[in-house]
Amino acid sequence: MSDAPLIRLSGITKTYGRGQAAFQALKGIDLAVEAGEFVAVMGPSGSGKSTVMNILGCLDTPTSGSYEFEGVKVEQLTRNERALLRRNYLGFVFQGFNLLARTTALENVELPLIYRGEPLVRRHAAARDALRQVGLEGWEHHTPGELSGGQQQRVAIARAIVTRPHVLLADEPTGNLDTRTSEEIMELIAAFNRELGITVLMVTHEPDMAAHARRVVRFVDGRVDSDRRNGEAG
Amino acid sequence: MLWNTLLLALRAIRRNLMRSFLTILGIVIGVAAVITMVTLGNGATKSVSDQISSMGSNLVMVMPGQRFGPGAVAAAPFKNADVEAVRSQITGARLVAPVVAKSATAVYQANNWSTVVYGSSNEYFEAGNWTLAAGRTFTEAEERSGRAVCVIGDTVREKLFGRQSPVGNDIRIKQFSCEVIGLLQAKGQSAMGSDQDDMVVMPLRTVQRRLSGSQDIGRLSISVKEGVSIDTVKAQLTLLLRERRNIAENEDDDFRVMDTRQIAETLTSTTKILTMLLGAVAAVSLLVGGIGIMNIMLVSVTERTREIGIRLAIGALEREVLLQFLIEAVVLASLGGLIGIAIATAASIFLANLMAIPYLFDLGINLLAFFFSAAIGVIFGYFPARRAAGLNPIDALRHE
Ligand SMILES: Nc1ncnc2c1ncn2[C@@H]1O[C@H](COP(=O)(O)OP(=O)(O)OP(=O)(O)O)[C@@H](O)[C@H]1O
Numbered sequence: 121m122s123d124a125p126l127i128r129l130s131g132i133t134k135t136y137g138r139g140q141a142a143f144q145a146l147k148g149i150d151l152a153v154e155a156g157e158f159v160a161v162m163g164p165s166g167s168g169k170s171t172v173m174n175i176l177g178c179l180d181t182p183t184s185g186s187y188e189f190e191g192v193k194v195e196q197l198t199r200n201e202r203a204l205l206r207r208n209y210l211g212f213v214f215q216g217f218n219l220l221a222r223t224t225a226l227e228n229v230e231l232p233l234i235y236r237g238e239p240l241v242r243r244h245a246a247a248r249d250a251l252r253q254v255g256l257e258g259w260e261h262h263t264p265g266e267l268s269g270g271q272q273q274r275v276a277i278a279r280a281i282v283t284r285p286h287v288l289l290a291d292e293p294t295g296n297l298d299t300r301t302s303e304e305i306m307e308l309i310a311a312f313n314r315e316l317g318i319t320v321l322m323v324t325h326e327p328d329m330a331a332h333a334r335r336v337v338r339f340v341d342g343r344v345d346s347d348r349r350n351g352e353a354g
Numbered sequence: 355m356l357w358n359t360l361l362l363a364l365r366a367i368r369r370n371l372m373r374s375f376l377t378i379l380g381i382v383i384g385v386a387a388v389i390t391m392v393t394l395g396n397g398a399t400k401s402v403s404d405q406i407s408s409m410g411s412n413l414v415m416v417m418p419g420q421r422f423g424p425g426a427v428a429a430a431p432f433k434n435a436d437v438e439a440v441r442s443q444i445t446g447a448r449l450v451a452p453v454v455a456k457s458a459t460a461v462y463q464a465n466n467w468s469t470v471v472y473g474s475s476n477e478y479f480e481a482g483n484w485t486l487a488a489g490r491t492f493t494e495a496e497e498r499s500g501r502a503v504c505v506i507g508d509t510v511r512e513k514l515f516g517r518q519s520p521v522g523n524d525i526r527i528k529q530f531s532c533e534v535i536g537l538l539q540a541k542g543q544s545a546m547g548s549d550q551d552d553m554v555v556m557p558l559r560t561v562q563r564r565l566s567g568s569q570d571i572g573r574l575s576i577s578v579k580e581g582v583s584i585d586t587v588k589a590q591l592t593l594l595l596r597e598r599r600n601i602a603e604n605e606d607d608d609f610r611v612m613d614t615r616q617i618a619e620t621l622t623s624t625t626k627i628l629t630m631l632l633g634a635v636a637a638v639s640l641l642v643g644g645i646g647i648m649n650i651m652l653v654s655v656t657e658r659t660r661e662i663g664i665r666l667a668i669g670a671l672e673r674e675v676l677l678q679f680l681i682e683a684v685v686l687a688s689l690g691g692l693i694g695i696a697i698a699t700a701a702s703i704f705l706a707n708l709m710a711i712p713y714l715f716d717l718g719i720n721l722l723a724f725f726f727s728a729a730i731g732v733i734f735g736y737f738p739a740r741r742a743a744g745l746n747p748i749d750a751l752r753h754e
């Protein structure tokens with residue numbers, strides 16, 4: 121564990137489309153993340169941030185290159201094994217929430233636990249706990265349609281952390297939120313990292329948000345442009 | 355895993371109540387229609403054959419002409435002498451009832467009622483399993499002399515006499531008046547929907563003299579003796595009548611000899627065709643219901659594809675997602691099937707009662723309709739999901 125990083129990307133490329141229409145969104149990404157890190161991913165729109173997050177979250181497969189998770193080569197896993205990797209190690213917060221419609225906050229949050237086979241009592245307790253942590257106590261039985269954007273984002277975060285994942289991948293978790301709500305959510309994520317030791321990779325456009333992270337990786341045009349510790353000279 | 359997946363499927367059904375309701379509705383209507391139609395058709399068929407076999411399995415009917423209904427070629431009617439010949443020469447016949455039928459209006463005081471007058475003998479009551487509710491049947495003298503007496507059916511009594519007792523009163527039929535000497539026990543509707551109690555029976559001679567004005571006889575009902583083969587009697591009858599009617603060796607019969615089984619077959623074949631026709635119409639509605647389901651499922655496939663993407667993204671296995679959709683489809687379809695069966699049962703019992711036909715539970719059609727509906731649900735609920743569950747989670751999530 122100590123020598124192999126938690127996550128290692130080497131030479132990852134991703135090409136969308138074929139032939140004439142082919143577009144290379146990632147042009148060779150090398151990146152290593154140690155357990156317990158809090159990494160902010162920045163870069164202009166279209167630079168490939170979401171693409172790389174999706175690959176990290178095993179939601180998408182790279183065109184070439186190698187992705188090692190805790191020393192396991194992900195591209196050699198089967199579909200089901202990748203699903204189990206998502207289930208047991210990863211939590212994902214999407215750019216667009218992706219909650220189940222017409223489903224209460226509680227049911228949305230307990231969903232990953234159902235797939236983990238947690239018994240009812242434990243999973244309800246854990247889901248309520250997670251909702252309380254994101255400040256949604258009392259909103260358990262509201263559906264996404266009855267929640268504000270910020271509240272939906274919190275439900276999505278609660279769903280991602282309810283399983284106590286090793287890695288939390290968050291794609292612009294504060295994208296559509298006002299400064300104050302963004303700040304609260306950042307505090308929350310930073311606290312998970314600090315107190316639970318969850319490794320966090322988070323995409324953001326805002327330097328204020330990136331300031332919470334201890335490391336900032338900048339993407340430009342499908343490549344890692346810079347990779348520096350916070351506090352180092354920008 | 356199965357239990358959890360069941361939970362997820364039930365939640366999905368609850369979450370999409372309207373869609374679930376419409377899905378079920380399509381199946382309910384189709385299944386109920388098919389089962390009701392077929393059940394009623396079967397009931398009608400059974401009722402026809404029951405009625406005919408209640409006439410007794412040893413009954414043989416002889417009528418002139420070869421075919422029923424339109425296109426029947428007119429053939430010479432039987433005469434009184436034919437009846438005598440049959441009575442004396444067909445030794446296997448227990449009783450022979452000649453029948454002439456005429457429609458006429460019966461009048462009693464201010465009431466009149468148009469009905470059918472049958473001319474026959476006392477054998478008629480025996481062959482038709484009629485019993486008396488009041489009064490008596492004909493005496494030998496009345497039959498011989500053709501006196502104006504009659505035995506009436508229950509409908510005629512009701513229409514003419516209401517609550518009054520008919521026996522001993524005179525009713526007028528055409529120009530003559532006729533004493534009611536007996537009342538028959540009510541039998542109700544016949545298999546073909548006609549009212550069997552709507553009739554007046556008089557001695558054959560009376561009808562021939564006063565109503566038909568000829569010696570013609572419409573048909574003969576013959577009851578075969580116990581222990582004598584029906585086929586033998588039929589063969590003897592055919593031989594005798596061919597001879598009496600001067601039919602040459604190479605010519606076909608110009609009359610028909612049928613036993614109850616054949617009559618039943620002739621009549622039930624009609625109701626069977628009707629059943630099939632109704633069943634086919636209903637099957638179309640089941641199909642339309644199926645297409646409705648397909649429509650609903652396809653319309654919701656966009657939303658469901660994203661749902662599948664979400665489930666895959668948070669760690670569901672492809673087979674878990676598929677199992678959930680399968681359970682969902684099966685639950686909806688079988689719920690629809692069961693409700694359809696329940697409605698069909700209630701409707702069939704109610705309508706069968708109304709139509710005075712027996713209610714027959716047909717396991718085959720119930721199972722068929724149920725499994726067909728389940729198959730529709732599974733096919734249209736499951737296969738769109740299968741495509742979606744095979745996608746990369748991110749592609750399912752991006753689906754628009
Ligand atoms: N499914 C796809 N098919 C084709 N091209 C795609 C697809 N997804 C992304 N791209 C392209 O890949 C490039 C990188 O996209 P990506 O979503 O990773 O950008 P991003 O850095 O997350 O941008 P943003 O900050 O706007 O979210 C973009 O130019 C985009 O057009």
Ligand SMILES: [Mg+2]
Nearest residue numbers: 169170171215
């Ligand atoms: Mg993005």
